[in-house]
Amino acid sequence: MSNYQEEVSTEAVGCGRNCLGKFCLHVSNLPLYTFSSDQNSTKSESFLSELLLAQWEERMRQGLFRYDVTACETKVIPGSQGFIAQLNEGRHLKKRPTEFRVDQVLQPFDPAKFNFTKVGQEEVLFQFQNGGTINKSYFLETARVDPAMAPNIVAINVSPIEYGHVLLIPRVLDCVPQQIDQDGILLALHMAAEASNPCFRLGYNSLGAFATINHLHFQAYYLNIQLPVEKAQIEMITQRGLRSESEKSVKVSRLMNYPVRGLVFSEGNTVGDLADVVSKACICLQQNNIPFNVLISDRGRQIYLFPQCYAEKQALREVSQELLNTQVNPAVWEISGHIVLKRRKDYDEASEASAWRLLAEVSLSEERFEEVKEYIFAAIGVVESKFEVNNQEKERAEEEAMLDGNMFEPVASHFQEGCLVVE
Amino acid sequence: MDTSRSDSDPFRLSLTSRYSDWVLEALEELSDCFLITDPAISGHPIVFASQSFLSMSGYSKSEILGRNPRLFQGPETDRGSVSQIREAVRTRQSVQVNLVNYRKDGTPHQVLFHMSPVFVEEDGSVLHFFAIQVPIVRRPGTQHGACSKGLLRGCRDEVRKGCDAHAQKVFDNVCNRVSEEGETCMAGELERERALNASNSIISALNRYNNFTGLVVSTKQCCGPRTIPAFSSCLNLSLGGINKSFVLSDPHLPGMPIVYASDAFLSLTGYSRCEVLGRNSKFLNGPGTCSKALQEINKSISAEKSCTLRLLNYRKDGSSFWNLFHISPVRNATGKIAYYIGVILDEASKGELNGISPEMLQFGTVGAVKVAVRSLSFSSSGPSWSSNSR
Numbered sequence: 001m002s003n004y005q006e007e008v009s010t011e012a013v014g015c016g017r018n019c020l021g022k023f024c025l026h027v028s029n030l031p032l033y034t035f036s037s038d039q040n041s042t043k044s045e046s047f048l049s050e051l052l053l054a055q056w057e058e059r060m061r062q063g064l065f066r067y068d069v070t071a072c073e074t075k076v077i078p079g080s081q082g083f084i085a086q087l088n089e090g091r092h093l094k095k096r097p098t099e100f101r102v103d104q105v106l107q108p109f110d111p112a113k114f115n116f117t118k119v120g121q122e123e124v125l126f127q128f129q130n131g132g133t134i135n136k137s138y139f140l141e142t143a144r145v146d147p148a149m150a151p152n153i154v155a156i157n158v159s160p161i162e163y164g165h166v167l168l169i170p171r172v173l174d175c176v177p178q179q180i181d182q183d184g185i186l187l188a189l190h191m192a193a194e195a196s197n198p199c200f201r202l203g204y205n206s207l208g209a210f211a212t213i214n215h216l217h218f219q220a221y222y223l224n225i226q227l228p229v230e231k232a233q234i235e236m237i238t239q240r241g242l243r244s245e246s247e248k249s250v251k252v253s254r255l256m257n258y259p260v261r262g263l264v265f266s267e268g269n270t271v272g273d274l275a276d277v278v279s280k281a282c283i284c285l286q287q288n289n290i291p292f293n294v295l296i297s298d299r300g301r302q303i304y305l306f307p308q309c310y311a312e313k314q315a316l317r318e319v320s321q322e323l324l325n326t327q328v329n330p331a332v333w334e335i336s337g338h339i340v341l342k343r344r345k346d347y348d349e350a351s352e353a354s355a356w357r358l359l360a361e362v363s364l365s366e367e368r369f370e371e372v373k374e375y376i377f378a379a380i381g382v383v384e385s386k387f388e389v390n391n392q393e394k395e396r397a398e399e400e401a402m403l404d405g406n407m408f409e410p411v412a413s414h415f416q417e418g419c420l421v422v423e
Numbered sequence: 424m425d426t427s428r429s430d431s432d433p434f435r436l437s438l439t440s441r442y443s444d445w446v447l448e449a450l451e452e453l454s455d456c457f458l459i460t461d462p463a464i465s466g467h468p469i470v471f472a473s474q475s476f477l478s479m480s481g482y483s484k485s486e487i488l489g490r491n492p493r494l495f496q497g498p499e500t501d502r503g504s505v506s507q508i509r510e511a512v513r514t515r516q517s518v519q520v521n522l523v524n525y526r527k528d529g530t531p532h533q534v535l536f537h538m539s540p541v542f543v544e545e546d547g548s549v550l551h552f553f554a555i556q557v558p559i560v561r562r563p564g565t566q567h568g569a570c571s572k573g574l575l576r577g578c579r580d581e582v583r584k585g586c587d588a589h590a591q592k593v594f595d596n597v598c599n600r601v602s603e604e605g606e607t608c609m610a611g612e613l614e615r616e617r618a619l620n621a622s623n624s625i626i627s628a629l630n631r632y633n634n635f636t637g638l639v640v641s642t643k644q645c646c647g648p649r650t651i652p653a654f655s656s657c658l659n660l661s662l663g664g665i666n667k668s669f670v671l672s673d674p675h676l677p678g679m680p681i682v683y684a685s686d687a688f689l690s691l692t693g694y695s696r697c698e699v700l701g702r703n704s705k706f707l708n709g710p711g712t713c714s715k716a717l718q719e720i721n722k723s724i725s726a727e728k729s730c731t732l733r734l735l736n737y738r739k740d741g742s743s744f745w746n747l748f749h750i751s752p753v754r755n756a757t758g759k760i761a762y763y764i765g766v767i768l769d770e771a772s773k774g775e776l777n778g779i780s781p782e783m784l785q786f787g788t789v790g791a792v793k794v795a796v797r798s799l800s801f802s803s804s805g806p807s808w809s810s811n812s813r
Contacts, residue, residue: 046664053790054783061729061786070754070797087758141780163794199794224798 079352192300203332208291228337
């Protein structure tokens, strides 16, 4: 009897640090946000955003962040792209250094290295669970953590680059290494939809594309300004899944007039459709050891995929000293056009040309991008559209290269006829 | 009479709730071709289309109300013009460009597109945008070149002085280009005059029956000590979309006056906006207000810190309420403190909180405002969201 009691009391304490390891979580209470994944459920707009921001502000009051990100100077660099530059001297000094090799996109989870089970619970904002077809989402300020439910955690990023910068850690106890799978992307898309706010973006960095922790996680933040990549023009190149007239296919487009080459996925009949296509594309890149970044924008309806090669170039010493000196590691936010600079000099002298130069280094070359695109298309089961973009459109696209790279939304009828689609 | 009217129609309400019940009749009397859009509704949709617009475009009212005006664009619509329009919406300015629009039957036609925000004169907030389309009549062989790429910039100063002389000069200069098609399709003096007349008529119609409410609108944003910087209301997280009770005070102005007050604050306290803007929030205090609490607040402001406390405050009608008050500095893009936010929560209204603690509610408001203000001073006129977001 007394032995049993002793065991219980040790378990109740966990490791003593109140972290996210399974012994601690078993006996913990955390706020719980349960969302409805029923597309017809009543959506309370911005409920999640209100809660997330409230919790984030509360953690600021508690002094959990390494610095006040709102005290960091930010500006839009003049020019048609509208790159956003931030002067943040504190982040670099206090960020955790990367602890693994950067030439392998897939690496096994190493419990000895830093991972999110070691994070203190005070950094957790809430659990984020899928309630299935419940009528509407709900929030409990405190709820017992149920490990059988594979808790997903939203935690603060203690070195934030924007207000509301959080980490989404799917199935924290499963200790999945940093790699995309369908469930992970689906959860991220649900969160984007639930936050219901165009300011809220999620991002993902693979290993080799400047992820710093080999434990599956997405980042997210709020920024009340359109990211340059969101303003860039896109051109649809194919669709996946035109099964019937009532269903919408997932559209695959290409980024135009932007320094980093990338694909854009949008629409689809359900969130699941989009998650399926995007995860297949990412898995293909992972299997081919191509590092990449993903940006989820527009409430989860538009997803950008950027294969990149900067780390490889750095290793081969192909990057100019000028760029290396800025010490910018181009991860998803930088690639999207939000560039965090560590030195006042770089911030003051930041120009559209220098930002473009930096990002152009990150991009795959045209030939390599075409190759990679073919792998991806094979993986998701599509063929590039045989629909001939008419010459006027081509010329216009070329003229646009010097004008604002604004997204032009083509009249729908242009692209539906003549597309060759293979399931 | 239109028998399909219903009072719950959000597009009618967008106008009748802001101006007067008869504003639609007044607008229907106008013979000009125009649309009115509401930036506070998600998607920035059309809430009114004049009869003349419907005839010109071939659409029926029900086909376009609630939709964003981008539906009239098509392959030949110049993207430079579209981006100028977006920029003008974002920065809340007037703009005049040549534009190719498409009718319902798919035929394109050239118009002089003139868009203006509708500002409330007393506080500079934007209620709507109106967009006038004047069809351009082709005039062969004029001395000016064609300008199928309208590249007129929005006219910020001209909004103050009158979007006339300077804007048109710029417009003329830009139109001295020859298009690849070699057509001359420039908006001339006639079209511009028609646009300006229409603009004046629309504003008159919006103001016409407002003696009762005292509301005065115009296309010019006034600048004075009691007006606020231009905060766009297009966005959920913009200040207009935050349906909580709060004020923003400016510590750089003498007396630290209120420069923004939410609708919820006005409902709670019973004051009208013009009664609070420009005043220090101490008007909420009264005989029962504890002076220690006031000292706490002042200390926090001096220390540039936040604080939460409970104090007795008074509504306009003299009744008192316990205010669960939270004050916090809010920084803009320069990283420096731009405002202090005061979140006012009536303790007696705790029942409406959906099970969330009052503290969390306050923090949520602070967070939302911090996100909105953080991007201010990217341009001096406010957050940078495109109105054409989906």
